[in-house]
Each structure stands twice: as structure tokens, then as C-alpha cells.
Amino acid sequence: MMTTLGSMAAAAGIGDIAEKVFQGQRLSREDGVRLYHADLHAVGALANWVREEKHGDLTYFNVNQHINYTNVCNKLCRFCAFQRLPGQEGAYVMKPEEVAEKIAAQLHEPVTEVHMVAGIYPKLPYEYYLDILRAAKEVRPSIHIKAFTMIELMQIARRAKKPLAEVLPELIEAGLGSCPGGGAEVFSDRVRDLGYDKKNTGTEWLDTARTVHEAGLRSNCTMLHGHIETIEERVDHHDRLRKLQDETGGFQTYIPLSFHPANTEWSHLPGPTAMDELREIAVSRLLLDNIDHIKAYWIMLSIPVAQMALSFGSDDVDGTVVEEKIYHEAGATTPQEVKRNELVQWIRDAGRIPVERDTLYNVIWSADENLARVGAAAPVATVGAS
Secondary structure, three states: OHHHHHHHHHHOOOHHHHHHHHOOOOOOHHHHHHHHHOOHHHHHHHHHHHHHHHHOOEEEEEOEEEEOOEOEOOOOOOOOOOOEOOOOOOOOEOOHHHHHHHHHOOOOOOOOEEEEOOOOOOOOOHHHHHHHHHHHHHHOOOOEEEEOOHHHHHHHHHHHOOOHHHHHHHHHHHOEEEEOOOOOOOOOHHHHHHHOOOOOOHHHHHHHHHHHHHOOOOEEEEEEEOOOOOHHHHHHHHHHHHHHHHHHOOEEEEEEEEOOOOOOOOOOOOOOOHHHHHHHHHHHHHHOOOOOEEEOOHHHHOHHHHHHHOOOOOOEEEEOOOOOOHHHHOOOOOOOOOOHHHHHHHHHHOOOEEEEEOOOOEEEEEOOOOOOOOOEEOOOOOOOOO
16 A cells, blocks of 8 residues: 555655655645645545545544524624625624524534534623623533534633633633634734734734643643645645644644635635645645644535545545534525434445544444444544554
């Protein structure tokens, strides 16, 4: 297998990169740039080798729901179609009771996670964030709450008028279990100045994630790609993520987020193609050697592309979701939810083994009988180990 793959990589001009991968050596920034220009099939095959060394055919999913508690936001990001200004048509802020109703509406489903993210509305008091966490836990005490992007946490600490390191224990006590990875966009200052200049800098996002990890919380990480960023800026973003991961070990999963141009100020941009999306999955698997999981977020990719991504480096497809709003406002045409049995079948159809996980990658159920017990740890191999 390695001989055939090595020959394929050599023919694509990346034989030296393949040798580094086989030896478990970290790729350089220059290697990353080359991967963005090399033959996609060779890059994908190399990423698939890493994926299978780490996870075999196992592919993870969970039964989750999304709650976007407000779309009111003052950041005015040019790539966003979700945001509204106070009083604008369609603007809303959920009361804690409404959050509880959303959770209660799914009690008939085996939901293990609620993903709560939203806009930045400075008038929301600190107590509001504690209240929506408590409301979710009161209705479904067993649920894991994955909530608040790094920019939301910065705003919450600002409203609390104390350092985030002091705020996080209070959020945890109220029910916070982990954090999502959104809001990173691209760490480039150039792109930030052109697209989301009212938002946190890349350094601020990374500093906030460091504080989250130091508080004992795991998080995900992301990059929004396919708009005005350069390849070099993408590689820089990956490099900064893996450096923080070297330091904290707090990132569980990396999710490439595809830019959807519809209904945004950047609607004149074409957005990424399916080939771009598969390459992004593959390159991220090769560069992010210290992050265990790469997610093919089917909401953004489409189901067929997500299935293909499982052979380009990805080992996770997210979950059942239920009522995702942010990307559908920007033109996503995927369903807003799927049933558990549908996800299982999609994974099987892609030639992989479905594994239902909780948020922290403990196994709930698996088609692999060796993992099919509650609480089994999801295995992660060390690439390059014998």
C-alpha cells in the first residue's frame, strides 16, 4: 500500500512529502502550499492513508440539535447572511423558556448534545447566558451543552466585567460542557480588515481558546475557506492551530467551513467547488497531525460530498443537527436535520463503519462489534507507529 501510494505521490511531485507522512514527521508550511497545488487524487490518497492509520474505517457521528439563540449581531461580517440589527425584520432573541422548549421538543429523540451559538448582542446581560444553560439542563439533565464560540465568550466576559478565566467556572457550573470552533474565520489580518474588521483578531481567538483549554474544556477549531483568502493564509491558519494544540492539546476536531456566498455582501464571489472542499479536507488532515479528528460537516458540504470526504481524510460527519439556521440563511440547500438511521446508512454507503459518539468521542454505539458498548473510548492510532 505504502509503495503504491508513494509511487502515486512521486508522480504528482510530492514524493518527499509522502515520505515525511509515512515517517510521522510534521509537514512544513512550504509543504502545505505545495499540497494545495498538487494533484488532488494524490493528496486525497495520502490523507486517506493518515485517516485509516488513525481510525481505520470508523466514522463518527452524534445525535444532536442546534439552537441559535439570537441572530442580532453588531459585527457586520461581510460573509454572513444570518445577522440582523436590533429591530430589523426577522431579528429575534430567544428567552430561556424558548430554549427549554426547543430542548423539550426533541425529548422523543436520543439527543446527547445541544450546539448553541449565536450573534453578538451587547445588550444581553451576563445572567442571560447562565440562564439559557440552566434552562437546557433543567429540561434534559443528561444533555451535553457545546456552546459559545470564542467571540461569544469574549462578549460574555465583557458583560460579566471579569476575566474569562473567572467566568468559565460559572458557565461550567451552569451546564457548559465544551465549546464549538466557529468564529475563527481566517486568522489573516488582511482578510479580517476586508471582511470582518469588527470581530476578534486571530491572536485574540487563539488566546481565548487557550483560556478555554486551561479551564479543562475541550473545543473544536475551524477555518472559513473559499472566499478572498490566499493559500498561504490558509496554511498560516493551520500552522497557528497546530502550535496551540501542541501547547494545550485541547482541540478535539477541526472543521473546514465552506463559504456560502448567497445573501451576503460577498455574493459576487463564487464560493468553493466540491473539489476545493475535498482538497481542504485532505490538506487539513495532512497538516494538522496533532488534532485527532477532521469533520466533513454535511450541512455545508452536501451529503454526497461529505461521503466522498470520508476517503479524503475525514472521519466525522457531525450529527443529526435539527434546525440549523446560520448556513441555511447563506444559501445552504441541505436538509436542516436528518434522522439517525439516515446518517448510519450514508456512512455505510460510503464504505465506512458508523460509530455513534458523544461530544467527547466516547462510543455510544458502533456497527463495529468491538466498539459496540456504551462508554468505550474512541481509538486514535499514532501515525507512523509500528
